[in-house]
Amino acid sequence: MKLLIIGSGGREHAIAKNLLASPKVTDVYCAKGNPGMKNDGIQLVDIAEDDHANLITFAKEKGIAWTFVGPEVPLLNGIVDDFQAAGLDVFGPNKAAAMIEGSKEFAKKIMVDNQIPTADYEAFTDYEAACAYVKEKGAPIVIKADGLAAGKGVTVAMTLEEALQALKEMMTDHRFGESGDKVVVEEFLAGEEFSLLAFVKNEKVYPMVISQDHKRAYDNDEGPNTGGMGAYSPVPQISAAMVDTAVEKILKAAALGMMKNGTPFTGILYAGLIATEDGPKVIEFNARFGDPETQVVLPRLTSDLAQIIDDLLNDREPDLTWSEQASVGVVVAAEGYPNSYQKGMAIPTFNEQVNVYYAGVTDDQGTTKASGGRVLLVEAEAKTIEAAQKKVYSALEAVDTTGYFYRKDIGAKSFK
Template structure:
């Protein structure tokens, strides 16, 4: 029995993790730092921010936490796992040396180049003048990336040379993303279907989870600005058994071996953002943690004890964990966001969620004066359904969305439609 579990983070991803942990017969009391008013139904929320590392460690020591799950990117890159381990608290999540695979895009691109892991061609710049000189002659479109963490918004797809120059100036001169943009990566724009593959790894064994497809743009038809994700489905129909085999041989295992060679052994959840190009699968990005909202469709398809899997990952015995994913079924998650997101939006709108809706993951909510649930963010709810087929999962997810009261919210109406077209052979 694991008497006291601490989950660091406060969004929909953390809610999905907590709901799955609660299914474990060995899970005792679960704390969430900071959590939110929706998560409070499933865990005891403690008002300590995910980046307040000292306060988190103090709490963990004082409460004698038996196991910690560090879910967001920032505390992982900042080294929270290291600090907790120094106090004898076992953790799920990579240490600081390994989390750099997401913390620095320049590092991850150099890693792929050094170890011949397929990715887009790129150049890295620390001086704006040299970056702008490169833009004058490089092929467009290109992708401009801030080196460091930028809340999922530090990647700009630039269709013209002028757009590219503006992106470089925004990052390096105007510091739109703070210090994260002092170094930029400019890479070729790849074409093809995107696939997200999360994986459990203990530094040697790699076990991919069921694949998924994210929908980043704010509005129907992939219109509007990029967001943190407006919905997702699993499995991704483009990710065939043959492609999965290629990815394991050419990307997943080589990445783990490369990190070991660099003295940065990775333990936790390693996220592979892939593009299936005409030349084969290539890595767009790595994340050092569960994706959000990918976790909200992947974890509901997990047939197994998440706590047990995580502890095997920590112990380096992942090959002994007994679990699988129901890839003969499907899941769909629709994000309900506040009108105005991802730009300017108000907070404090009432949320009415029927009690019988099980897989509603709360990303941003607080309690009102009368105990009612109020919106407290851009992305507010993730509504997930699992079913025997993808069409059924999509229909069920939207049926649940329509039962939720959030008049000041909005959502995309076409989550999963691209995947359905692919299943019918109508898509690229």
């Protein structure tokens, strides 16, 4: 099979590398991809994610067996609908189903209608009404932009001032553009967070191993929210019973709920969950693989990813098997991220004990240089989280990271 991946980040790098390892796959193309991917034999396609017509032409000309859509924006732009209309196989939710990520209020309605455990909430388009509600409820409280905000449209406000500032930034300063014209205000939930992803085909759900993402920029979960500074898997402090409950009451209920809603879901369903005293509750749903969770979950997959997706697209029962090994991934970000950040730094060369997934990089006259906020992720596997963590940090300490920063505590929560 020849396969096409849509996207350019570390998540797409991990997906493409995994697919290329399949004996059934001869070529993996990535549009647009990034120059770091070429190290792993992934072929770059210079067509933008939103250029559906040329992507479709490329897929037909190359005889692509099926296309995998990585990021959320193309999904919400209807790329799956367009590929299907052109008679092409594609793995991902259509535009209507991708709204489970595209609108926090849509997702909340699915949850409420299907008794899926989540935080109490109200949605607002009126700034004054939102402020009055927040003042009535008090802090801590959670403020979310309703639409897409690249993982940064959520404020967990520990004070009333912080909550009101978040509302102002979203609704009157338009920090996230139209995405913040409507906000969802949620009750604050206490507990340990974890990510549970699954392959979904209509009502059928095939869960993956869980992982834990680190959203805050700095050690000890301090600093601003980011797109994710690292992740690890497994998450030993989350019980198997908690995960089983989440699969039944959240993932399977969501898949059935989407069917009942007339928006059946096919693709990767991501549930960002919190383990509360009352069991698992949903923080958010995404309509695709998480980043950086993908880079620590897929290395633990021992069955063939290409075969799994091919089976799902052809209504066959997929086979999922997982390694007992632990995986730890640490994001190396540009100084200043998630605000304005440095660019143009050289890319360090890491030892062969680790995997490197590239994201914010560009080709500068034949040399790969840093160009984005999250530049790359360094991942390693070992028997334990501590051993995998040691491998990653040894590799990072051995190179010059001038102009970069990274958290020193990814995975530490698992053995505190």
